Amino acid sequence: MEISVIASGSNGNCCLIEDKGNSVLVDAGKSGREIMERMNFLGKHIESVNAILITHKHSDHTRGAGVLSRRFKIPVYMTKKTSEGIMLGSFDTKIFEVGKRFRIGKMDIKPVQTSHNVPSCGFVFNSKFGIMTDTGCVTKEMKDAVKKIEAVLLESNHDIDMVIKGPYPYFLKNWILSNEGHLSNIDASSLLQDYSKNLKLAILGHLSGNNNTPELAMKTFEALVKKKIEPAVACRDKATGVFEI
Numbered sequence: 629m630e631i632s633v634i635a636s637g638s639n640g641n642c643c644l645i646e647d648k649g650n651s652v653l654v655d656a657g658k659s660g661r662e663i664m665e666r667m668n669f670l671g672k673h674i675e676s677v678n679a680i681l682i683t684h685k686h687s688d689h690t691r692g693a694g695v696l697s698r699r700f701k702i703p704v705y706m707t708k709k710t711s712e713g714i715m716l717g718s719f720d721t722k723i724f725e726v727g728k729r730f731r732i733g734k735m736d737i738k739p740v741q742t743s744h745n746v747p748s749c750g751f752v753f754n755s756k757f758g759i760m761t762d763t764g765c766v767t768k769e770m771k772d773a774v775k776k777i778e779a780v781l782l783e784s785n786h787d788i789d790m791v792i793k794g795p796y797p798y799f800l801k802n803w804i805l806s807n808e809g810h811l812s813n814i815d816a817s818s819l820l821q822d823y824s825k826n827l828k829l830a831i832l833g834h835l836s837g838n839n840n841t842p843e844l845a846m847k848t849f850e851a852l853v854k855k856k857i858e859p860a861v862a863c864r865d866k867a868t869g870v871f872e873i
Contacts, residue, residue, distance in 0.1 A: 629756055631871045633781065634658070634666045636833035637864030641689050641761065643781060644672055645753050648734035653680045653696075654751060654759050657688040660695035666867040674700055679722075679732045682706040684748035684762060685713045694719050705730075707739075709747040727769070741769040745808040752777060756873060761785075761834040764809035766819050774823045779873045781862065782819070784832035784848070785810035786839035794839055804839070813840065813848035821853045829873060833862035 634642035640657040644667065656663055664674050680693050680702055694716030697704045703720040711721055724730050726739045726749045740750040742763035750760035750770065758773050761783035774780060791801050803809045813832075820830050830853075832845045842861040849859050862868045 629754065629873050631757060631779065631781070631831075631873070632667070632670050632672055633831060633833065633862045633868035633871075634663055634670075635864075636761075636781070636831075636862035636868065637835055638688055638785075638837060639864055640691065641834065642666075642692075643759060644677070645735075645757060646672075646676075647754055647756075650678050650733040650735040651676045652732055652735065652737075652753075653677055653702075655683055655689040656680055656693040656696055657686075657691050660692040660699065663692050663696065670867050670870055672870075674702075677702055680704045681737070681751060682710055682714070683742075683750060683759070684744055684746050685710050686746065686762070689762070690714060690716060705732075707747055707749065713746065738773075740773050741767050743767055743807055745803065758782075761811075763811055764805075765807040766811070766815060770819065771823045774819060774827065775825050778826055779829035779831070779871065780820075780827065781831045781833050782816050783811040783834040784813050784816040784840070784845045784861075785834050786812050786836045787841075787844045787848075788812050788814065790839040790844075796838070810834070810836070813845050814852070816845075817849045817852040820849070820857060821855065824855060824857065827855070827857050829858050829860070829871060831860045831862050831868070831871065835861070835864060837864060 629647040632644040697719035738752045752758045
């Protein structure tokens with residue numbers, strides 16, 4: 629399996645997963661043009677993508693989905709609630725239910741419940757790799773998934789002290805720190821330490837541009853995670869690279 633992190637952060641999210649002859653994008657939160665350019669930089673091509681999976685309706689996860697779907701005839705998979713709230717024009721929509729597995733070719737996909745201020749989910753692919761971002765707390769489903777998988781792209785959005793001491797208005801700070809906001813560095817690393825069993829790779833992603841730094845995310849990981857897990861930090865401003873598991 630190859631995992632290509634195309635974009636990860638509050639300014640846009642997109643990840644390519646390739647396995648068993650199938651290729652899917654999770655989210656398309658940059659423009660269609662930028663997603664294609666970043667894929668080409670990594671030696672990947674949009675023409676090979678079989679599906680786009682949407683975690684939730686926020687624009688940093690959906691911005692380019694409609695354009696790519698229409699231009700390249702790629703079906704877009706999302707929950708019914710997400711489909712009712714998304715405004716991207718007409719495209720080929722497929723509906724899935726959180727907690728119920730579905731297949732794209734030979735790729736087995738399980739949507740995993742997350743906790744955000746809109747209906748949201750993560751995904752586990754072929755019981756090996758999981759994507760879990762945009763969640764204010766660690767759900768039971770996330771814990772269960774991390775016990776089984778070999779690699780994960782996990783939200784490590786903010787440093788709590790930076791949020792509290794930062795310039796954001798009070799209501800926004802409260803939302804970020806709430807159970808329907810975003811996952812802190814401490815919560816992300818604690819999940820990896822407390823629940824992983826077979827995990828070999830942890831990509832820390834969806835970092836805030838104002839309330840975190842790659843150095844802080846990594847420092848927290850190194851302080852809390854004592855298992856033999858290889859860490860990486862996904863970049864906000866360019867494709868991070870290709871990981872193999």
